[in-house]
Amino acid sequence: MASTNFARHGRSNKLSWRLVIIAGLSLNLAMLTAATPIRAQPLNPVSEVLAKPADGDSMPARESALKLKLAEVNERLLALAKDDSAKPAVADASEWTEYKRLLNLLANAYESHLDALNKLRASRETHLDFQQKTNAWVGFSESPPYSVEFVDDQWKQVRLKDHELESAQLELDTLQSMMETQRKSFQTSAQNLRKASELLEYAGLEQSEREGWLQELNSLRSQQDEARLAALDTAREVLTENLAYRRDERAFLQRKARVASRLSPLSQQERDQQISKLASLRQELDAEIAQTVTHLHARQQQVQQVREQLRLLRERAIEKPAGAGSPDREGAALQQVLETANIEAEAAESNLKTLRLLVQATVARRQFWELLYRIDNAGDLKTLEDISQEIQKGLQNLALWRKYLRSDLDTARSRLDAQDKRLDNWQAEYGDRPLETRKLIAYTRQETMLKRGVAEADELEARLRSLLDSLQSRSEGASFKERLRLFYSSLIELAGQLSDFELLTIEDKIVAEGREIVGKRSVTVGKVTQILTIFALGLWLISRLTEFGRSRVKHWQASRASAGLLGLRLFGLTAVVGIVVFALISVHIPLTVFTFLGGTLAIGVGFGAQNILNNFISGMILLMERSIKIGDIVEVEGVLSRVTHIGSRCCQVHRFDGIDMLIPNSSFLEKSVTNWTLSDHTLRCSVSVGTAYDSPPRQAMALVERAAAEHHQVMKNPVPEVYLQEFGADAINLRLDFWIDLHVQPNRYRVMSDVRLHIQELFAQQGIAIAFPQRDVHLDMVSPVKVELARLGSGSRQESEKNPKDT
Numbered sequence: 001m002a003s004t005n006f007a008r009h010g011r012s013n014k015l016s017w018r019l020v021i022i023a024g025l026s027l028n029l030a031m032l033t034a035a036t037p038i039r040a041q042p043l044n045p046v047s048e049v050l051a052k053p054a055d056g057d058s059m060p061a062r063e064s065a066l067k068l069k070l071a072e073v074n075e076r077l078l079a080l081a082k083d084d085s086a087k088p089a090v091a092d093a094s095e096w097t098e099y100k101r102l103l104n105l106l107a108n109a110y111e112s113h114l115d116a117l118n119k120l121r122a123s124r125e126t127h128l129d130f131q132q133k134t135n136a137w138v139g140f141s142e143s144p145p146y147s148v149e150f151v152d153d154q155w156k157q158v159r160l161k162d163h164e165l166e167s168a169q170l171e172l173d174t175l176q177s178m179m180e181t182q183r184k185s186f187q188t189s190a191q192n193l194r195k196a197s198e199l200l201e202y203a204g205l206e207q208s209e210r211e212g213w214l215q216e217l218n219s220l221r222s223q224q225d226e227a228r229l230a231a232l233d234t235a236r237e238v239l240t241e242n243l244a245y246r247r248d249e250r251a252f253l254q255r256k257a258r259v260a261s262r263l264s265p266l267s268q269q270e271r272d273q274q275i276s277k278l279a280s281l282r283q284e285l286d287a288e289i290a291q292t293v294t295h296l297h298a299r300q301q302q303v304q305q306v307r308e309q310l311r312l313l314r315e316r317a318i319e320k321p322a323g324a325g326s327p328d329r330e331g332a333a334l335q336q337v338l339e340t341a342n343i344e345a346e347a348a349e350s351n352l353k354t355l356r357l358l359v360q361a362t363v364a365r366r367q368f369w370e371l372l373y374r375i376d377n378a379g380d381l382k383t384l385e386d387i388s389q390e391i392q393k394g395l396q397n398l399a400l401w402r403k404y405l406r407s408d409l410d411t412a413r414s415r416l417d418a419q420d421k422r423l424d425n426w427q428a429e430y431g432d433r434p435l436e437t438r439k440l441i442a443y444t445r446q447e448t449m450l451k452r453g454v455a456e457a458d459e460l461e462a463r464l465r466s467l468l469d470s471l472q473s474r475s476e477g478a479s480f481k482e483r484l485r486l487f488y489s490s491l492i493e494l495a496g497q498l499s500d501f502e503l504l505t506i507e508d509k510i511v512a513e514g515r516e517i518v519g520k521r522s523v524t525v526g527k528v529t530q531i532l533t534i535f536a537l538g539l540w541l542i543s544r545l546t547e548f549g550r551s552r553v554k555h556w557q558a559s560r561a562s563a564g565l566l567g568l569r570l571f572g573l574t575a576v577v578g579i580v581v582f583a584l585i586s587v588h589i590p591l592t593v594f595t596f597l598g599g600t601l602a603i604g605v606g607f608g609a610q611n612i613l614n615n616f617i618s619g620m621i622l623l624m625e626r627s628i629k630i631g632d633i634v635e636v637e638g639v640l641s642r643v644t645h646i647g648s649r650c651c652q653v654h655r656f657d658g659i660d661m662l663i664p665n666s667s668f669l670e671k672s673v674t675n676w677t678l679s680d681h682t683l684r685c686s687v688s689v690g691t692a693y694d695s696p697p698r699q700a701m702a703l704v705e706r707a708a709a710e711h712h713q714v715m716k717n718p719v720p721e722v723y724l725q726e727f728g729a730d731a732i733n734l735r736l737d738f739w740i741d742l743h744v745q746p747n748r749y750r751v752m753s754d755v756r757l758h759i760q761e762l763f764a765q766q767g768i769a770i771a772f773p774q775r776d777v778h779l780d781m782v783s784p785v786k787v788e789l790a791r792l793g794s795g796s797r798q799e800s801e802k803n804p805k806d807t
Contacts, residue, residue: 070110109227116234144263154257155466161250186225265376299345306338347442381486402457409450416443499526527587538579618665635674690731707758715739731771
């Protein structure tokens with residue numbers, strides 16, 4: 001019994017703060033419900049009921065009006081008390097009882113409304129005095145620096161005021177919900193009053209007395225609802241004023257705490273002292289954990305022993321013959337012992353978890369002092385921002401911790417209440433009372449430990465929020481230079497986060513000691529950027545080297561130039577592959593990435609880059625076969641031009657009319673191409689000339705051969721040759737064949753023109769005429785031609801017009 005009283009006493013002490021809060025809220029709600037002032041006058045709309053002047057002079061007027069209405073209602077109640085026979089004949093007993101009840105509620109509402117007005121006046125005066133006190137405060141009476149305990153106490157007061165604000169806001173929200181419900185009730189009663197007034201207006205003589213009574217009853221109902229609504233509105237004013245007062249108190253306490261923190265930064269010695277205290281606390285917790293572990297093991301062993309006893313008892317019950325006695329009572333007792341041992345083991349295990357959480361809390365408190373030291377000695381906003389992020393993460397983890405502890409605490413309290421009621425209403429059928437008392441003690445210890453955990457979580461949360469407040473104060477007082485530095489640091493951090501963003505992962509397989517080890521390598525934005533940078537720089541370097549090589553190759557002979565271009569092409573291809581491999585290795589990406597991307601690349605190459613690959617391979621073939629070389633004169637589809645460049649995709653040719661063309665490399669392999677300089681650079685030209693039949697042919701042939709031999713761009717070997725080609729209808733046709741070097745003169749038409757002009761000059765000097773087409777007409781007549789002149793008459797003219805052919 002003594003243990004039961006102890007448990008009850010401990011429980012009452014632990015729940016006292018909750019009971020006080022619940023009782024206070026209940027009293028406030030009861031007061032607000034009763035404090036419903038009304039008006040004895042006919043009902044006005046809600047907007048008129050709640051409308052109040054904003055100035056302070058309206059307070060006495062409201063009090064005077066309420067006192068008059070209260071006196072009127074009290075007079076009516078006093079009259080009813082003196083004359084109980086005042087009940088109208090048309091009213092039934094229930095309606096008359098309701099009428100008197102409504103009058104009492106109306107008087108109670110007016111009184112409560114007056115009390116609320118007095119509270120509102122007192123709250124405003126208190127708030128005004130506090131504002132004057134706040135404005136007059138210039139600092140603490142003691143000189144800084146202040147102790148760690150003093151600064152910590154200032155922040156504790158801020159956190160306590162936060163809880164008061166939370167409770168006040170909850171109370172205000174509850175009152176507003178009550179006002180909404182009362183407003184709906186008031187609207188309903190006002191509607192019923194209007195209906196009763198309409199019925200009274202159209203009622204006959206026989207029904208007028210009854211309808212008049214109902215109209216008076218509905219009017220009283222409406223007045224009572226109106227009074228409750230007005231009282232609740234005044235109570236809302238009181239709570240709003242109190243909430244504003246508490247907010248000002250909170251701001252003042254925060255101001256004091258910030259001043260104390262700014263004037264008393266945490267020193268290294270103070271930090272070490274707090275950490276030393278935490279180390280001592282950690283040792284105490286370790287001792288409690290060891291003791292709890294011992295207790296838990298003892299309870300678990302007891303559970304095993306009792307289970308073994310139950311098993312043996314069941315085996316004996318099976319072997320024992322029927323009617324030889326029943327072991328049910330012994331089994332029930334063992335079962336109760338087992339249940340008690342299980343509950344004690346569960347409670348010990350819960351206490352062990354809570355103690356380990358308290359150990360983690362000491363670590364968090366140590367981190368709190370480390371963060372506070374960093375905040376007080378931080379030199380830039382970036383450090384403060386990093387600390388703020390750490391605190392935010394800590395608060396998130398702490399919220400989960402508190403949720404877990406509060407859930408277990410509610411469960412433990414429910415079990416404790418149930419066990420307490422079981423002991424209060426003890427029955428002999430419940431079994432062994434001392435065992436049930438042991439359960440109560442186990443639940444009590446579990447509740448006590450969980451309350452320690454919740455209190456530690458609440459205190460830790462308050463400390464962390466105080467740190468956030470200090471950080472906000474430091475950030476608000478930062479200079480523009482510090483903010484600019486913070487912006488620059490944030491940009492760098494954002495770039496780092498973007499660089500570390502993972503795009504995909506690639507499996508990397510290695511064989512070690514005969515075993516295949518599979519790992520994963522991440523491909524991030526930073527690695528891709530680094531690869532692209534290396535690749536771009538490598539391509540730029542390769543392009544510069546190849547350009548330098550091409551400039552040197554241009555001065556080589558054509559046969560060597562093609563080999564040089566082929567070497568440069570192979571060097572560029574090999575260098576590109578090497579750069580890709582080097583870029584992947586430098587960022588630690590395995591080459592197996594091509595296994596992942598191989599299918600995608602194959603599809604892309606197959607559909608999108610097939611023409612490019614075709615031209616690239618064609619260019620490689622042209623360079624290897626040397627069928628087309630730089631400087632060659634080629635004819636493609638009737639266009640004669642000189643090859644100036646053989647690229648990876650196309651060849652650049654220069655036409656003799658000065659136009660440059662880009663011809664795809666594949667065209668040189670797929671179409672018919674005439675290379676005039678494939679084997680050598682000589683070209684045979686032919687010039688034809690006709691002489692008159694009276695000119696000496698051999699002299700003319702000698703002159704033609706002389707004209708070719710005397711031209712400096714006509715090759716001497718092979719020598720020019722002249723042929724008598726044929727005897728034409730008008731001339732003796734001669735043909736001159738001579739050879740030119742295309743390297744010397746690529747335009748053959750210029751040489752042929754010069755040779756023709758020289759032939760004409762030589763023929764003119766020697767009197768040899770160049771034949772031109774001539775025709776001789778011979779008339780073979782048997783008789784002379786008759787010529788007759790005659791005048792043409794009218795008849796003949798008509799005949800001539802009919803037959804013009806005869807004319």
